[in-house]
Amino acid sequence: MRYLSFALIFALPFTGFAQHSKIDKRVDSVLKLMTLEEKIGQLNQYTGDRDATGPITTSPNKLKDIRDGKLGSMLNIRGAKETREVQQVAMQSRMKIPLLFGLDVIHGFRVTFPIPLAEAASWDLTAIENSARVAARETAAAGVHWTFAPMVDIARDPRWGRVMEGAGEDTYLGSKIAFARVKGFQGKGLGNLDAVMACAKHFAAYGAAVAGRDYNTVDMSEHSLWETYLPPFKAAVDAGAATFMNAFNTLNGIPATANSHLQRDILKGQWKYPGFVVSDWGSIGEMVDHGYAEDKSQAAELAIKAGSDMDMESRSYLPNLAKLVQAKKVPVSLIDDAVRRILRKKFELGLFDDPYRFSNEARQEKELNTAENRQAALSMAEKSIVLLKNEKQILPLSKELKKIAVIGPLAKSEKDMQGFWSISWQNDQLVSLFQGLKNKVGDGTELRYAKGCEIADSSTTGFAEAIRVAKQADVIIMAVGETLDMSGEAKSRAHIRIPGVQEELIKAVQEVGKPVVVLVMAGRPLIFNWTADNVPAIMYTWWLGSEAGNAMANVLFGDYNPSGKLPMTFARDEGQIPIYYNALSTGRLAKNDTDTRYRSAYLDMPNIPKFAFGHGLSFTTFDYSGLMLSKSEIRLNEKIDLSFILKNTGKYAGEEVVQLYLQDKFASVARPVKELKDFKKIMLKPGESKTVTFTIDREKLSFYDQQLKWGTEPGDFKLMIGTASNNIQLEKDFKLIN
Structure with missing residues (x-):
């Protein structure tokens, strides 16, 4: 059955709208009949x-x-x-x-x-x-x-x-x-x-x-x-x-x-x-x-x-x-x-x-919460995890571990995995970290849990239980961060440290002397300097949704090799904010952390962030080599092709997000020290190499001039290929000429 308003019945006979599409004719015919x-x-x-x-x-x-x-x-x-x-x-x-x-x-x-x-x-x-x-x-x-x-x-x-x-x-x-x-x-x-x-x-x-x-x-x-x-x-x-x-x-x-x-x-x-x-x-x-x-x-x-x-x-x-x-x-x-x-x-x-x-x-019954949809959510959650640090190659964890301590106020949380701006359901079917680990390990592995503390309070009474559980484990997985109502609309925070005594809990557990992996769950970049400096393995897991726990477990045990890269700079202190990678230079740019005399610098901390835009590690390693440019000079309507060799030099198959940055060295408007202009995500098996190519065209060289006109100017440019904005592996210069 079709449902037609009387406005629609008279929509098509109207004439004089030849310049309109069929829909526009119908729109105008309805409009004519409205008060x-x-x-x-x-x-x-x-x-x-x-x-x-x-x-x-x-x-x-x-x-x-x-x-x-x-x-x-x-x-x-x-x-x-x-x-x-x-x-x-x-x-x-x-x-x-x-x-x-x-x-x-x-x-x-x-x-x-x-x-x-x-x-x-x-x-x-x-x-x-x-x-x-x-x-x-x-x-x-x-x-x-x-x-x-x-x-x-x-x-x-x-x-x-x-x-x-x-x-x-x-x-x-x-x-x-x-x-x-x-x-x-x-x-x-x-x-x-x-x-x-x-x-x-x-x-x-x-x-x-x-x-x-x-x-x-x-x-x-x-x-x-x-x-x-x-x-x-x-x-x-x-x-x-x-x-x-x-x-x-x-x-x-x-x-x-x-x-x-x-x-x-x-x-x-x-x-x-x-x-x-x-x-x-x-x-x-x-x-x-x-x-x-x-x-x-x-x-x-x-x-x-x-x-x-x-x-x-x-x-x-x-x-x-x-x-x-x-x-x-x-x-x-x-x-x-x-x-x-x-x-x-x-x-x-x-x-x-x-x-x-x-x-x-x-x-509705057919489409909602299908196995296919949940698999898509799981895959997206795996891809979203960022490995910030992995000293001593603690990760991935062995599946032969006998005792694992799971500690922290978010270890068994389900609702917080959903994150802010999500839709509530009576049966959400959210997977916590603890449940994800339980789904992953076999009967031969014992999971022991301690909450340790609440998210934002000042009590340390739960530390003793956390330390006791940690001492009995082969490895310790800690789940800290924000609850879902701490980031989102009307959730601005003047202080964006890990809330409460959670970082003190990390310190106390670290002193046990067992391998520690910290998972930070949050809706924004947080500040956690002690953890970043002292804990050997850190993953940033954000709020990952319905399949959060399963995704985290898959990465922890190496069934998925993390490939995420930070889309925001992580500050080391609120005093640095706003901080971002593509800033303009200054007339007195500090050359290093000690170069502070009459320089654009802080007296009490470095300019550089704790973790840079684009940063993210893998369980494997990648080598960049052989950067080649098709030309060293181009005219306005020409292009440059660049290529280099990316090789997986580690033991695991993995994806690398290759990032192309550009610097316009001299222009009529000061340009950023570097700008992301392209990227590619490349999967390589251990020992495999691939030639990666990018094309630099007029659009990538354009900017808004003093009159807000979009265009290019002749001059010198630097091309940079990196694994992060602060980790440039290859670079070459070229010229744009009239």
Whole structure:
């Protein structure tokens, strides 16, 4: 059976739209039949009363507003049954325009994947796209049309809790991941029953909040905006992202929600973006709190004029836009443009043909939590683990070990493995580290557990039990870090050390004299200097999702050789923040840790981080040799091919993330000391060699000049091949000439 509103019945006979696509004709025909109030209703989004990502807003008028055509979308409603029931109410409205259902599907729906920052540590674009693909299949099967992901904000301050939701500090890597995640969510295109609308957020520069404090002010040059923060959003546009979400912050004094430069000039103008923009939760009304609008009426006027198409839960558009149109403060053409953008997506999803096409309980039962989906989550979790340190080759562990001590407040935690921005289920089926180890070892290996301490308290009363258990073991595995509610939205921290007395616990256990492996579980880069300096084996395992414990066990025992690389710099102290690898040089750059006299340096600590961007070890070793360039000089439209030999010189098969960096030595705008320009993930067997090639073209040499024009300049360049940003193995110079 097909569900047709009377608007659709009359959609096709209209003429005079030859320049439009078939969908555009249908959109215009619906728009012609709508009252102003119904148009404004399409720009209004309410939340459901469960799974809220913001304050739950219960209201007895929600269903009435839907019947009256005063709602275009709802968020936080999920499940085939629930979405069908609410959609049936929308079909009682005069125009029978279907609702869009949105949900924060950030790193998995029924099956939870690693947090996005962890996935970024994989540097595996195929796996990241597949993670979003699995999430989209499950989400769509549960009647949801739209996810508020990916977050593509570049973030260089780990005090900001939302670093866990993005891809880290680097613009190039972040752009590649943004593209991959949009493609994963949207699959072969909107309208397919396994695709959901992606939403690139937060437009723009939200990740640069002053002092790393969520929702705080952002102040930056246009050059920094274009050079660092906008490219991932452009990548999302190029990938076909259906929607954008604007940001909570002010940018240079203008709230992003009312920033016409961002939304009208850049996004919808220069980039010709055809999708629609939704506000972040309540951000239109929050312009009053910013001191930018005197009331919600003025906030609505500013937001719609700036290009904010849909009002998420601020209740500003619905009561005010009609009055603003009647007062000739807002042209109805702006309302029409916003409505067209929203209706177009509803047509692309096929909701006008069948409003219930995603609300299929049989398909939901078939798609959710399958063995295939869990295997994908396991594989992604393995790829996300970063081996920070492995002195004395403690790892991988022998499967012949008789007694293993598993110590730490996160050793048996299941819920924390899910991480922030995850969806709760009655039976989550989350695998803790302890359970993963139990699944891995045979009956001949005894696992002994001690909690040692709580995450954030000051009590050391559990140390004695931990030491007793440690003394009885052949090897000690320690699980420390953050709980899932310590990183995420509104989870900024001034101090990002491992909380409580956990590092003191590590010291106490280390003194036992047995081999120690520390697993740090967190949503951000933490500071743990004593552990980093003294513990021989450290893995950063983030929050890895449903299969966390199994993934960690597979890596610990060598069934998966870790290949992750850090997507963010790890500071040695909060006083270094913000710290990132691709900084500009200075006129007085310190040459080493002791070179502090009238230099850009600290008196009390080195400039360098504890762990650099791109760092990550393997159980095997790799040798780089024989760098060759096809040319030493190129003209503007020519390319350079570079090649070198990568060899696995160790005992294990493994993957190496080969990183290509470039330095523009002299330019009309000072350039970073190095910039990531490409990377490849190469699998090699022990003793195997492979020729790795990259191509340097005009695009890789371009930058924004003083007038913000994108282009190249003749000059000297340095190419660097490395295993991390601070571990360059090969380098050569070349020239770009006129």
